[in-house]
Amino acid sequence: MLVKDLSFYTHWLVTKWRDPGRKTKTYSLAIIILIFLISAGGIYLIGRYYSDSYIYMHSMHLPIILSAIIFRSKGGVIAGFIAGMIFAPIIPIDFGLDLLRARVGWLLRTSFFMAEGMIAGVTFEILHYQFNKLEESSYHDPSSGLPNKLFLFNKLKEIQQEDEITDYKLVLINIKNYSEAINNFGHGKTVEFNQAIAGKIKGNFNQVNNVYNIYNENFVVIYNEDSHNNSLIDLIKLLENEFNQSFEFNDLPVYLETYFSVTSIENKLNPEELFQNVYLALKEARDSNQTLIEYKNDYREKEENNLILLGEIKDSIQNDDFFLKYLPKLDLKNNEIIGAEALIRWNHPEKGQISPGLFIPQVEKTALINDLTYWVVKKSCQELNQLKEAGIDINISINITPRNLLDNNFIDNLFKIISNHDLRPADFDLELTETDIMQDIDTAAIKLSELSQAGFNISLDDFGTGYSSLSYLKELPFNSLKVDQIFIKDIYQKPKSKEIVSAAIKLGHIIGCQVVAEGVETEQTITELNSLKCDYIQGFYITEPLVIADFIDWHHNY
Incomplete structure (x- = not known):
């Protein structure tokens, strides 16, 4: 003391x-x-x-x-x-x-x-x-000369001592492609580049002193409604438009993608809590791919729940709390079931069934995805052998992620697991989405080529929703393309959707791929897909996803 x-x-x-x-x-x-x-x-x-x-x-x-x-x-x-x-x-x-x-x-x-x-x-x-x-x-941040987080916290404390602070907002501006820009210009240009960005922000917000630089790609503004003629939403839209229109820097045109998050400055929260709130809103914006998100109280609860779930996944893998359901793949030409996609489900010991949408996106951001993928592969092998014993000869599709490909032992581990169950790589389709591939296309090209040469079938999932490009379709060793359900569900109602699906099917066939239509739910959809010469379909029209025992019974009665 x-x-x-x-x-x-x-x-x-x-x-x-x-x-x-x-x-x-x-x-x-x-x-x-x-x-x-x-x-x-x-x-x-x-x-x-x-x-x-x-x-x-x-x-x-x-x-x-x-x-x-x-x-x-x-x-x-x-x-x-x-x-x-x-x-x-x-x-x-x-x-x-x-x-x-x-x-x-x-x-x-x-x-x-x-x-x-x-x-x-x-x-x-x-x-x-x-x-x-x-x-x-x-x-001050050494990379920009702008006020930093410590300066910001002191300013927030000053504001919170005022009698009325209801009109103050904390605005976080995240430059999505900041790293790519700096890598192009060189890190020696960081100070000038950050100051150029800050200049754009100051110009829109009519502010000289309170633009703060937090961790390179993040800039913070304290907005006071009384000091501006325009609303905060209007100012953010103006700034977004200005960043979207390329500006000259270092004799090169620069285009910046931005996310914005906002939280109200309140007396009851200390600066660290305010900062956490605006970052939680930014995370929500990035996860949902929305340009602007304002903080809501349930974001903190959601983040806490995510952390708790991540902490419980390791134990649930060891305790076998996960299980698989299988969504059949139908050959339209022969009306035969030629495969099934393995879909993971979590039967939490206390919370019951947890939707994959609540834990898969979080796990994919961590090294836990490797453990979870290996569990899926092992379980798929065990249950594929059950199918073979029941006289059902089909392939199993397994979803993989960029983190799996970055694991240097991933391919070797796949071989070990499959060989331990007396199965072959050709018994499996490995599915990867367009968005996942474009995160690191060079690594994806190398790893997918190795997997293809080893005998695995490679599928491009959610085709048409990401970064469709003829260049990577030509270079990567895909065996099949899966057209996303957003194009399939209204194919018989909207001519544009039908034209898009038709073009995707033709493109797939040109590059030597089989084409799978996802999300098929009606007879009319099947009729249209048959007319377009689609190869395979998946969806609830065939059946909902089934656990292995129910799948075997269903297949015998199909």
Whole structure:
């Protein structure tokens, strides 16, 4: 407790004396004058009654140093001169004997006091400069020169001390493709690039000081409704449009993609909590691919639940709380079931059935996805053997992710698991979405080629919803394309959807791929797909996903 109190008072003193205000200077001047008067009186009295006033000479150091601290070198020199005057020749050493001070000694002493004041003043000026430099570096981001998170927190504390703060918003601006831009320009251009971005933000928000740079790609603005004619939504739209229109930087046109998140500044939340809120809103914007999200209280609960679920997945894998359901794949030409897609489900021991949409997106962002994928492969192998024993000879489709491909042991581990169950790579289709592939197309090309050469069938999932491009379709070793259900569900109602599906089927056949239509639910859809020469279909029209025992029974009765 004592150490904490000392630390607090030390910080208070350094802050107070480093840059004293008018009030502090006035009080300090009064104290200095008082010390001088007491010292002069002491010298007079001691000289009159005790014949020794030299001991009071040391009392001069205090006002000299105090003057140097408050008024810097000029104040120190003046205080030194005044101290010398107190010991001037006109004041006797001994009033009784009427002994005067030696003029040479007085001059030397005065010079010493003035030199002391000068040295102390210069020392404190240097310290003041260094303190300012240190504070400047601690409150500003070195990569942009803009105010940083610490500066922002102090500003938020100031705002929260105001009587009415209902009109304040914290706005986080995230530059989605920041890393790509910096890699193109070189990291030596980071400062200039960040300042260019900040300039755009300042121009739209009409603000000079309160644009903060947090972790390179994130910029923060404190918005006050009273200070702007435009609403926050309008300002964000204007800024988004400006970033979407490429601007010149380093003699190159720059296009920036942005996400915006907003939270209200409230008294009941400390700056760290406000910061967490605006980041949770940003995460929601990125996950849902929305340009602007304002924080809602359930985001925090959602994030906490996600963390809890992630923490429980490892145990659930070990405890076999997961299970698989199978969605059949039908050959339209022969009306035969030629495969099934393995879909993971979670039977939580306390919460019951948990939707894959609640845990799969979270797991895919972590290394846990490798453990979960290996579990799916092992379980698929076991249940594929059950199918074979039941006389059902089909392929199993398994979804994989970019993180799986980045695992250097992934392919070897697949081989081990499959061979341990006396199965072949050709018994499996590995599915990857367009969006997943485009995260790292070079790695995907290498790994998928290795898997294809090993005998696995490779499927492009959700075709048409991501970054469809003839260039990567030509280069990557796909065996089949799966056309997303958003194009399939209204194929018999909307001519444009039918044309898109027709083009996708023709494209797939041109590059040597089988085409699978997802989400088929009606007889009319099947009729249209047959006319377009689609190869395979999946969907609830055939059956809903089934656990292995039900799938075997259903297949025998099909």
